[in-house]
Amino acid sequence: MIAQVCINYHDANVDKVFDYLVPTHLENSVEIGKRVYVNFGVSNRIVEGLVVGIKQTTDIEENKIKSVLAVIDKFSVVSKEQIELAFSMKNYYALNLGEALSLVIPPFVSSKQIYNICAKKHEENRDLDDDLKKLYESILKKPVSVNSKLVKENKEKIIKLFLKGLLEFDLKNFDIKEDSEKKLPLVEPDYNLTEEQHKALNSIISAFDEGGYRNILLFGVTGSGKTEVYIRTIQYAIEKGKSVIFMVPEISLTPQMIENVQSRIGNKVLVYHSKMKSIDRLNSWLTARNKEAVVVIGPRSAVFAPVKNLGLIIVDEEHEPSYKSEKSPRINAVEVAQMRAKINNIPIILGSATPSIEHYFYAQKGRYFLCMLKNRINKNLPEVLIVDMKKEILEGNKSIFSRLLLSEIENNLKKGEQILLFLNRRGYSPIVICRECGYVFMCKNCSISLTYHKEGYLKCHYCGYKEEYRGVCTKCNSRYVRQYGSGTQKIEEEIKAYFKDARVLRMDSDTTSKKDATEQILKKFREKEADILVGTQMIAKGLHFPDLTLVGVIDADILLNMPDFRSRERTFQLLTQVAGRSGREKPGKVIIQSFNPEEYSIVFASKHDYESFYVQEMKLRKMMEYPPYSYVVNFVTVAREQNIAKRGIEHVYAILKEYEKENDMKIYGPSENPIFKVENQYRYHILVKFKRAGQMICIANLIKERYNYNNASLIIDVNPLDTL
Ligand SMILES: Nc1ncnc2c1ncn2[C@@H]1O[C@H](COP(=O)(O)OP(=O)(O)OP(=O)(O)O)[C@@H](O)[C@H]1O
Ligand SMILES: [Zn+2]
Structure with a gap:
């Protein structure tokens, strides 16, 4: 038996796997996913490695192959399933194995803080010298924590005892919290499923019963009751003894x-995300590993939850960009969820009111199964009006608010109904210019302009750099400095000036940086302690307020200009x-302000017409050969010095050029x-x-292997969400 071992598996730069012979007496204890001691390098130092594969044969000559020395865990x-997932990610995203493993192995496992070293009783006499014997017997009496002083001070002796097969890592005794305080009484809804919901649920359940990897696109308009379909599916899976991973775009939202x-599934629900307290995360991790039939809810990292007997994955709001990691490794949790579903041979539900173009395309092609919820539960989608802001200016209205929006706000305030004002930009003003010198x-x-914040500072929304705002030009010292454009702070201020009695709340990443702040703002709004909620894309999704009947989009053009x-x-x-936040229970309205009122993405959104948008957008994608008509990789080189970054990208270019002829690919750049x-x-x-996914993966991996200009780091972004 041969073990494939990854040395230093927690190092992101590690990428190799080595073959080791498993001696007969260890054959029963060596397993994929356990750590082992092996000899490594010319000096044969004893190092720790992770078993990532087991096979029967190797290319290494018999007299050259080294043996596994001891099993640690x-x-x-x-x-095994998660290691398989790590290899899939490694391949698709052109990652080092270490990077991929670090995604599936939580930090408390790599740092070993959750392990004790325990002694195994030994049957035969293993001739220990007195020192070792003393240490062994003390551990036999009482296991020691891996990061205890005793272990640190006796490292070599401990390894000797491991090599003799006398020690092993065991999980410390954790009392798995049952969360009994949180146990809410289970409720059942007081309504029956609509016909559409029934149909969707039945299709999903039969896919689940049949088993097999399958993508199901649950395309349901906003307020069509997708959540109810998810919940019933989860209930069904749990009854059948299977676990479910339920992914949501952002936990705080x-x-x-x-x-x-x-409230429907009870204490089988586990929350799992990387920002929770490590003890809570550990608790979820342990429970997921130990308990049968659980539901793990969480954002990106929930896709790595160590559940056993996984039967279904659900991705809510599958189109959300937050599933993609902005930092390396640039994985997309939706794609990873698909890999995991494939490995487990189970269905995955992708739910959205606005499916990503690619996924809808696959549904059209029959590669994904399509379930539709075409109607809102209350039957009415809100009426949407577009206001041409060019016209407003021509007609003498220089305010950020159109006359229509102002009069609708006034109406709503009179009726005591709530209002959402959406602007995808925080701070007060995004641009500050010196009118003397133009700086x-x-x-x-x-290379980003600083945003002015009302508290008297300028801030970079990319890196967080902050400086005091003195109202004086940095370049020419002129006092003739002006702020341009508006952010949520300014909207809040101006709306208060228009409607003095209105109670206004603001929700953006400035007002929600403190723990629980998001929940508090939403609670206040839900309990009608406020009339108007101003916010960024944080307020755009998922929220359901019965009395919210007016949504104002202050500037629909921000994203278009990217x-x-x-x-x-x-x-x-x-x-x-x-x-979709407007009029979920009573008739609602939406006012969209734009300088491009004929732009098709705005027009079709106002008509709730996904289909027409899709058709129009696909024409453009086809003409420009963008996904789904191609597979895209963005290669980025990064360095502190400009010419080094440039030289880096030239290396990439030179390598790419070698492959251009034999592959169906087009190179744009460098730039x-x-x-x-x-x-x-x-x-x-x-x-x-690329025209073909296989070639894309192959070339991305070749570039990763061959790029060796270490002065500039290389980022390979497979299927990028943006190329900024
Ligand atoms: N069959 C039903 N009969 C009556 N009410 C229902 C039914 N199904 C769901 N609802 C209610 O309809 C509301 C909207 O449902 P839900 O929030 O699931 O919509 P959604 O499709 O997820 O919307 P969005 O995409 O906008 O988040 C909820 O208050 C839910 O309790
Ligand atoms: Zn910056």
Whole structure:
């Protein structure tokens, strides 16, 4: 038996796997996912490694192969399935194995803080010298924590005892919290499923019963009762003894959803995300590993929850960009969820009111199964009106608010109904300009203009750089400095000036940085302690307020102006989502302000017409050969010095050129990134479009292997969400 071992598996730079012979006496204890001691390198030092594969043969000559020396873990630290997932990610995203493993192995496992070293009783006499014997017997009496002083001071002796097969890692005794305080009485809804919901549920259940990997796109308009379908599916899976992973875009924005699920499924619900307290995360991790038939709810990282007997994955709001990691490794949790579903041979539900263009395309092609919920539960989608802001200005209205929006706000306030004002930009003003010399106040570290905040400072929304605002030009010392454009702070201020008695709340990342702040703002609004909620995309999705009947979109053009091929898709999605907050129980209205009122993404969003948007957008994608008509990889090189980043990208270009002829690919660039400098690092990129997924993966991995200009780091972004 041969074990494939990854040495230093927690190091992101590690990428190799080595073959080791498993001696007969260890054959029963060596398993995928356990750590082992092996000899490594010319000096044969004893190092720790993780078993990532087992096979029967090897290419290494018999007299050259080294042996596994000892098994460290009593139980696997990571399942075979998760290691398989790590290899899939490694391949698809061109990652190092270490990077991929670090995603599936939580930090408390790599740092070993949750393990005790325990002694195994030994049957035969293993001739220990007195020192070792003393240590062994003390551990036999009482296991010691891996990071205890005793272990640190006796490292070599401990390893000797391991090599003799006398010690092993065992999980410390954790009392798994049953969360009994949180146990809410289970409720059942007081309504029956609509016919559409029934149909969707039945299709999903039969896919579940049949088993097999399958994508199900649950395309349901806003307020069509997708949640109810998810919940019943989960109940069904749990009854059948299977576990479910239920992914939501952002945990802080989905308290309602979690409460909802908890109130129906009870203490089988586990919350799992990387921002929770490590003890809570550990608790969820242990419970997921130990308990049968649980539901794990969480954002991105929930896709790695170590559940056993996984039967179903649900991804709510599958189109949300927050599933994609902005930092390396740039995985997309939706794609990873698909990999995991495939490995487990189970169905995955992708739910959305505005499916991503690619997924809808696959549904059209029959690759995904399509379930539709075409109607709102209350039958009425809100009426949406577009206001041409060019016309407003021509007619003498210079305010940020159109006359129509103001009069509708007034109406709503009179009726005592609530209002949402959406602007996808925080702070007070996004641009500060000197009118004397024309200087635009820029971040010191990024090629980004600084945003003025009312508290008297300027801030970079990319790197967080902050400076005091003195109202004096940095360049020419003139006092003739002005702020342009509006952010949520300014909207809040101005709306209060228009409607003195209105109670206004603001929700953006400035007002929600403190723990629980989001929940408190939403609670206040839900309990009608406020009339108007101003906010960024945080308020655009998932929320359900019965008395909310007016949504105002202050500036629909912000996303459109992004230099990115998905900007129209984002605009359509965001407008549809935010419009969907209005009139969920009573008739509602939406007012969209724009300088491009004929733009098709805005027009079709106002008509709730996904289909027409899709048709129009697909024409453009086809013409421009963008996904789903191609597979895209963005290669970015990053360095503190401009010419080094440039040289880096030239290396990438040279390698790409070698493959251009034999592959169906098009190379765009190299060029400077649209945002050239971020956090003092210069960035160049090359965008490559491939006709075939297989070639994309192959070339991305070849570039990763061959790129060796270490001065500039290389980011490979497979299927990027933006190319800024
Ligand atoms: N069959 C039903 N009969 C009556 N009410 C229902 C039914 N199904 C769901 N509801 C209610 O309808 C409301 C909207 O449902 P839900 O929030 O699930 O919609 P959604 O499709 O997830 O919307 P969005 O995409 O906008 O988040 C909820 O208050 C829910 O309790
Ligand atoms: Zn910055």
